[in-house]
Amino acid sequence: MNRTMRALLGATALCAAGGIASAQENVTLTIATVNNGDMIRMQGLTQDFTAQHPNITLEWVTLEENVLRQRVTTDIATQGGQYDILTIGNYEVPIWAAQNWLVPLNDMPESFEPDDLLEPVADALSVDGTLYASPFYAESAMVMYRTDLAEAASVTIPDSPTWTDIRTAAEAMTDQANGVYGICLRGKAGWGENMAFLTAMANSYGARWFDMEWNPQFDSPEWTEAATDYVDMMTQFGPPGASNNGFNENLSLFQQGQCGIWIDATVAASFVTNPTDSTVADSVGFAQFPNKEGVDNHGNWLWTWSLAIPASSQNQDAAKEFIAWATSRGYSELVAQEQGWAAAPPGTRRSLYDSAEYQEAAPFAAMTLTAIESANTSQSSVQETPYSGGQFVAIPEFQGIGTAVGQQFSAALAGQGDVQQALNNAQQLTQREISRAGYPK
Structure with missing residues (x-):
């Protein structure tokens, strides 16, 4: 057991290589996420994703923040393989990527548009220029x-x-x-x-x-x-x-x-x-x-709740499809259509802050962008x-x-x-x- 693994498992105590599934297979993705409002909202809109991907079933493990951190840290450090997608932050990404515990987000679907991500946020989720998690929302x-x-x-x-x-x-x-x-x-x-x-x-x-x-x-x-x-x-x-x-x-x-x-x-x-x-x-x-x-x-702090794929996942292609959907420009537009532009996940994409509709609907947009940048x-x-x-x-x-x-x-x-x-x-x-x-x- 290496030093990082010992430290992470020790942290939990102190606090109290996967295969790839083909697109044709029926796949169940187990997603560990935090019980924040934006994540709850996303779960309520996933019918849009499953309609486009009828072969993919989603199972949610929704946890309070401290509990989520303990469970996903233990699982990834032991290569337990309980989850296909993890909700983690920019604290974990560089540490876990350096241990080869996360799947690089290469070969993502075209809808992902990585060049649209705000530079400070993308940098916080990258190691040596490679993105290892996709931001669902970012905050200062x-x-x-x-x-x-x-x-x-x-x-x-x-x-x-x-x-x-x-x-x-x-x-x-x-x-x-x-x-x-x-x-x-x-x-x-x-x-x-x-x-x-x-x-x-x-x-x-x-x-x-x-x-x-x-x-x-x-x-x-x-x-x-x-x-x-x-x-x-x-x-x-x-x-x-x-x-x-x-x-x-x-x-x-x-x-x-x-x-x-x-x-x-x-x-x-x-x-x-x-x-x-x-x-x-x-x-x-x-x-x-x-x-x-x-x-x-x-x-000012910088935090992003992001979606990442553990290397132990057996459903990496399907997981990439979901992450591309959930963190895309299209998802923001779906939220805007269903609940208004002000509800769009903030802090991740330049296109959102270039949107006149978002600027008009979100009186907090300029202050948020200033804080993040x-x-x-x-x-x-x-x-x-x-x-x-x-x-x-x-x-x-x-x-x-x-x-x-x-x-x-x-x-x-x-x-x-x-x-x-x-x-x-x-x-x-x-x-x-x-x-x-x-x-x-």
Whole structure:
């Protein structure tokens, strides 16, 4: 078992070559995916695909984000072969491709149009110029806020806010007696849940995970200030039970009118502005991810939920057909026809942002594109770092380390210890695990 496999399987513990089927065969594709709104929407539209491919049956394994990551990581590291298509992100792609665990997306159907993919997104899913996963949607992060509450509270959130602007507005918007909380931020433990947000926030304060010698930096003043402000804002102006809230829970709170400010993934914009699902659809404003005064870094992240084929799949040709359908320009047009242009999966294709219909229907389009194109995943902090990744550290061990650290901050948010204790524990466990893994190499 090689180092990457050990690291990935160790991460799961710490967190708590396929054949090709011919087009004529009857094939069942097992697809592991996340329970996000865009993925649920895609499942509801797959009759279009199966009508075109009557020999292909789709079986879905739809899981909560943390559970999905654990299961697909274990399966691919052991070559278990349970799935034909995996929903993974730009964290996993370069690590798994280097191990020959993913099928290169060569010889794709003509409808795939790889040259239409946004360059930062395609680069994040490629190794040595070869694409190993196709983006279903891509995101950065931004501020979403209630314009009606801001107006009523006589506060302004500028297009490029500081954390002082955010705190001032959150305090003014808070009306707990009527179930309105000034700010909603991720609190659920997970390297892709609360630590995605907290890493981006810490970056915007000038912090970093490691110095150039791979020494953890949770004892730095930048991390102390970022973590303290996070817990303080959420304790005073956030909803009860925030330590259990991730992306989906905060989305629901915002749609129900219970959040004044939500800072999270840009992909949420289409859901909070959809009048079918959101009670505040006509009162949502957008702004860049905040920065700390004096720090020239808005902490923009880059993430893409993407579809990839494990090398253990016995149905690789059929899997390529499905991926080409689900991530194509044609799929965006299908979504627009069925549910409106604003619902089209964002952040992946230049043609979408060149579309006048999309620009008109999606008031968040320009802010989303700006956030994605300004994300610097190779240098996410104003300080020098030995790693890349933006809102994560792009090493195999980060799944386990990130989730264990996330548990410390989630506990602090829940009142089970204070911020300093969480920082001390994060420093110690990160030092132990990174030393155990042999860094610096």
